[in-house]
Amino acid sequence: DMKVTQMPRYLIKRMGENVLLECGQDMSHETMYWYRQDPGLGLQLIYISYDVDSNSEGDIPKGYRVSRKKREHFSLILDSAKTNQTSVYFCASTAGQLSNERLFFGHGTKLSVL
Amino acid sequence: SQWGEENLQALSIQEGEDVTMNCSYKTYTTVVQWYRQKSGKGPAQLILIRSNEREKRSGRLRATLDTSSQSSSLSITGTLATDTAVYFCATDDTNAYKVIFGKGTHLHVLP
Numbered sequence: 001d002m003k004v005t006q007m008p009r010y011l012i013k014r015m016g017e018n019v020l021l022e023c024g025q026d027m028s029h030e031t032m033y034w035y036r037q038d039p040g041l042g043l044q045l046i047y048i049s050y051d052v053d054s055n056s057e058g059d060i061p062k063g064y065r066v067s068r069k070k071r072e073h074f075s076l077i078l079d080s081a082k083t084n085q086t087s088v089y090f091c092a093s094t095a096g097q098l099s100n101e102r103l104f105f106g107h108g109t110k111l112s113v114l
Numbered sequence: 115s116q117w118g119e120e121n122l123q124a125l126s127i128q129e130g131e132d133v134t135m136n137c138s139y140k141t142y143t144t145v146v147q148w149y150r151q152k153s154g155k156g157p158a159q160l161i162l163i164r165s166n167e168r169e170k171r172s173g174r175l176r177a178t179l180d181t182s183s184q185s186s187s188l189s190i191t192g193t194l195a196t197d198t199a200v201y202f203c204a205t206d207d208t209n210a211y212k213v214i215f216g217k218g219t220h221l222h223v224l225p
Contacts, residue, residue, distance in 0.1 A: 004156075042202070042217040043157070050211075058212065090156050099206035099213055100145040100164075105156030 002027050006091050006106035013113050019078035021109050023091030031094045032074040033058075033103070034066060036087040043090065049074050050097050081113045124220040127193060134189040135201050135219045143205035146179050146186040147213070151200045160201075161188070195225040 004025045013019050023032065034046040035058075045058030049068040063085060067075045074093075078085055089109045094101040127133055139146070145164050149157035163170040163177045163186065170177045176189040186203055200218040207214050 040217070043215040045212055048212060092156070097211065099208060099211045100143075102147065102159045102162060103149075103157070103204075103213060105158065107154070107156050 002104060004091055004093055004104050004106040006089075006109050008109060009107065011109060011111050013081050013111065015083055015113055016080050017113075019081045019085075019111065019113075021076040021078075021089055021091075021111070023074045023076070023106060024072055025074075025093045025104070026072065027093065027095070027104065028071060029093035029095050029104070030071070031097050032068065033092040033094075034064070034074070034076045035090045035092065036060070037090060037108070038087050046076065046089075081111075083113050085111065086113045087111060123218075124222070126222045126224065129193055129195050129223050129225050131193055131223075132189065132191045133193055133221065134187050135203075135221070136185060136187045137203035137216050138183070138185040139203075139205045139214075139216075140184065141205070141207065144208060145206055146177070147204045148175075148177055148186075148188045149202045149204060149215075151202065151218070152198075157202060190221075193221075193223045195223050197221060198223045 007022045032049045035043045037043050044060050046064050047058050047066040049055045065077045091106045092103040147162045148160045150160050151157040161172050161177045163179045174191045178187045200220050202215050202218045204213050204215045
């Protein structure tokens, strides 16, 4: 079953706490992505991972870091979360490394930083 | 349109009507993808049209691409209430190996 799974679905944290968002895919896809989505701003790319330990900054990487130690898992880490990082975070994957391929998205993680 | 200085668009129509959503893009792209995002879910691809295609159909969906004007459209015929969603178009930045999403169009189909 082709699926991108994100955990948790909802998360409430206090400002300054560390946050770990996890993403898994069962399609052996090479490339994985983290986006955030805010009202009126659409999907903003945070990081891309082209394979294990091969990560690249997206358009808004500040305040975030990522980890990909296995092809099927991609984590987004917020060290000392800020209130402006309250958002819905989506993980996605594509089979190859080209930018003209179909993205498969997870259901998202709604993060609230108080 | 979804690009340039335009803000997020919203459309409200009656079930059964046809609708067309447009987007324009600024740089060369090899494909335009259209995605639909229902409330509380992640975006899901509807249709992909390549730069050498002018039109692509899939069920009630029809996508067009005009590379000369750098614009694409998505039409839905005989809309259903379940078509209520946000529709995004996306292009590829071949230099940066990433997908660029437009801001989306909110479509509300009234039953």
